[in-house]
Amino acid sequence: MTFVAAITAIAERFLTERSFELIVTPALADFEFDGHEPGWRAFTARRAVVMALLGAFRSDAMSGGDIGTFAGLVLIPVCYYSFFFLLGLPKGMPMASGPVAALGVAVVALSLAPVIVCYWPERQQRHTSTES
Secondary structure (H helix, E strand, C coil), rough: CCCHHHHHHHHEECCCCCEHHHHHHHHHHHHHCCCCCCCCHHHHHHHHHHHHHHHHHHHHHHHHCCHHHHHHHHHHHHHHHHHHHCCCCCCCCCCCCHHHHHHHHHHHHHHHHHHHHHCCCCCCCCCCCCCC
């Protein structure tokens, strides 16, 4: 699967049509123009597409008004698993240690993934009218 196909598949699954057309499509067009050159330009073109995708995710999350519910659904497993991991830490282990920080990042990432997959709304399909 190519980079453009992967980004398009993700965007079609998770973004509204408006965000896809206004944010991601122009970034993909720029990538098609600049992304085939080797080296740093290809990297920056891919980075621009990923940043546009993340910006579109943010735009959809904020415009939907459901960001509080989304954050709450993420925080429930974060709090649950963090409690048990902190309960099992050995005495004297500093909270700012590398393993604890890595565990914290893993807990947040693993709590975020199911909420994104299950809660994120389906993309609304374009309604085309047929004239008789």
